[in-house]
Amino acid sequence: MKFVSWNVNGLRAVCGKGFADIVSELDADFFCVQETKLQEGQIDLQLPGYSSYWSYAEKKGYSGVAVFSRHEPLSVRRGIGSPEHDAEGRAITLEFPDFFLVNIYAPNSQGALRRWAFREAWEDIFRSYLSALAVEKPVVACGDFNVARHDIDLRYPEENRGSTGFSDEERGKLEELIGAGFVDTYRALHPDEEKVYTWWSYQRLARKRNDGWRIDYFLISENLLPRLEAADIHSKIMGSDHCPVSIILNI
DSSP states (O other), X not given: OEEEEEEOSOHHHHHTTTHHHHHHHHTOSXXXXXXXXOOTTSOOOOOTTOEEEEEOOSSTTSOOEEEEESXXXXXXXXXOSOHHXXXXXXXXXXXXXXXXEEEEEOOOOOGGGTTXXXXXXXXXXXXXXXXXXXXXXXXXXXXXXXXXXXXXXXXXXXXXXXXXXXXXXXXXXXXXXXXXXXXXXHHHHOTTXXXXXXXXXXXXXXXXXXXXXXXXXXXXXXXXXXXXXXXXXXXXXXXXXXXXXXEEEOO
C-alpha cells in the first residue's frame, strides 16, 4: 500500500495548481493533506476512486486535515481527545483491519516559542494517544510535525539552533515520540541523505536555493519496519511551500 502526505497550505489554492493531477500521478492508496484551510461545504472536490474524510478547525481559513482513501475505514476518529487542540482540526484517525492511519498538523510554536505551552501540551497528549492506539494495532502516523529532527534535516542548523522548529524543546518531544515505539521512515531507509527537505520559506528564493527543512514525516510502529519498502520525498512537486512525502508498506 502506498501512503502520501502533503501540507497543501490551502486546499482550494492548490486545486488551482493541478492538485487532482498530482493525486493521480502519485497513485496512492491513501492521500493525506494538512492545512486545508476551509470549512465543510466550501469545496466540491471529487477524486475518482477516493472517499474523503475531514477534520475542520472551528476558526475559518485555518488549519484542518483530510484523508482521501481508496479503502473504506472501519471507523473514523477526529481529534486526539483534547477539546482545546481538537477545536483547531489538527488530527484525524482512520481505522483499518490491520492498522490505524493518523494524519496530523502539529501546532506551530511561533516566534520566540510564544505558543510553546500549547504545543507542549499537544505533544504529550498526542504521544499518549498514539501509544494507546499502538496497543490495539500498528500505527501509521503522518503529517506536518513542524520540527526538524537533526542537523542533517535543515540547510543551516547552526544559524537556526534554538529557533522555532529547531529548538531543543521541540526536538526533544519528537524524540520522546519516536522513543515510544515509532520509526522515522525516511531516516530508516536514507540515514545519511543530505539536502533533502520538505518545506521551504517563501522568502529569499529559498526553494530555488534549496534552503529547506525536513519537517513532514511518516512515523510507523516499530513492528511495521520489516514491511517498509520505500520512503520518498517528492521535492519537485510544486503548489505549496511544502512538498509531498510518501511511503510504501507491504501491508
